Amino acid sequence: MDESPLLEVQELGYSYGTRAACAGITFDLYPGEVLAVVGESGSGKTTLLRCISGQLRPDEGRVLFQTRAGEIADVWAVSEASRRLLTRTDWGFVHQNPRDGLRTDVSAGANIGERLMAIGARRYGNIRQEATAWMYKVELDAARIDDSPQAFSGGMQQRLQISRNLVSQPRLAFMDEPTAGLDVSVQARLLDLLRGLTSDLGLSAVIVTHDLAVARLLAHRTLVMQAGRMVEAGLTDQVLDDPQHAYTQLLVSSALPA
């Protein structure tokens, strides 16, 4: 690929006291690419995601992001104001629990419109139009635009959360176990939707998951973590079909056959 990477993570490390949650993590993410981070619970996946998404300052290493203007921003060296602007505009963050990422006391339309208003949209009609369009894109019934997210099912809430993040047309989305806690049929539908959205919008994504099926379906590349370290990385099919590291082999063999 001759393009320069969208996101570069260099020798990233974070410790909780003396316990290293992740160490020496290095990878590049190219525009339009989806990267899955897999590993068992406690392997440092979520800490890694929080460090690269501007929520948790890493102890060591750098996170470089290529902004829309084509400049390379060191996520943890730029001012807090620009970092926060980045998280509101160029990035999206999908939480595992949709209630963490939604305002449950305002309507679905207000949830989708929030980012637009945060970056200066001041015409109600346009915001509403955009919200309606996004409800359609994530397969929500646009007639429910004024309903509270609390009246939505878990799968609908998750789709609402995704649309709320994508409305500002971010170029990079971070997703923390986006399908965990949903039943299998809803998971399948959501995965299908995510796959469609990432390919249609040319969106790059870092998806943390412990579900190898999610990685296989969505991710171009997969990074396997164990005890805070990257043990294997490569094309998803390669990693999952021909695992080299003993831990990856264990992980792949312990997945139930579909």
Add this chain to the structure above:
Amino acid sequence: MAATETVEGYNFAYLDEHTKRMIRRAILKAIAIPGYQVPFGSREMPLPYGWGTGGIQVTAAVIGPDDVLKVIDQGSDDTTNAVNIRRFFARTTGVKTTERTLEATIIQTRHRIPETPLRDGQILVYQVPIPEMLRWLEPREAETRKMHALSEYGAMHVKLYEDIARHGYIAATYDYPVIVNERYLMRPSPIPKFDNPKMHMNPALQLFGAGREKRIYAVPPYTAVRSLDFEDHPFETQHWDHACELCGAADSFLDEVIMDDRGTRMFVCSDSEYCLSRREKQQPAVA
């Protein structure tokens, strides 16, 4: 108005001089940064939180022996809160009190701005229950301060959006968010949005005191105060189909008063002094 006897044993305006200096420093900082909430060491006052402990401390800090004080509560000079605070200052300072907006140099208010336009040199002191406009969006104080510091106010429109989505128009009628001097988001204490335009470029100094929350903020004279809105749903004040039934004013904020058990009601000016002075002009014998 007849001067009430002053009481012995208290410092001028109740608070000690060190406290008043501390509050004045906070006020000066607040004036220097219009709309910014300055923390101050709020004292226990001899009235409960929610009754104007913030406003009373601000008034105590700025009042001098030559001042003339007016106190209003919901626009009226003769409700409990107004009477008590006026008497409190009359007894602890011996200053002259008045009900005339034009005569007053300091006006302490709860929930209204007088209808009579204020002039240069006057100070309007607001009693503020909750100073933080962003509290609705964000429960964490550290986070709201950061949002103020970085002017991250866009999400404030979510509240207005929600109003339009539910009611078809911006249904908020009081405590309507404003941007002061094109910089800080400010909660104008629970004044009706009818009064919001009066804050804009007002010749008087406007001070806001929140006693329980320990915050002081200010709008200096002739400062821009803009109410938030949408381009296609512009800010509007309330208007009534009635005029005041006592003085006939069509331009004032009206209270609806229930007259009997059969649902008879009348609309009268909320600003009692404005209403009275208009009636006096029409018919000098009334007074």
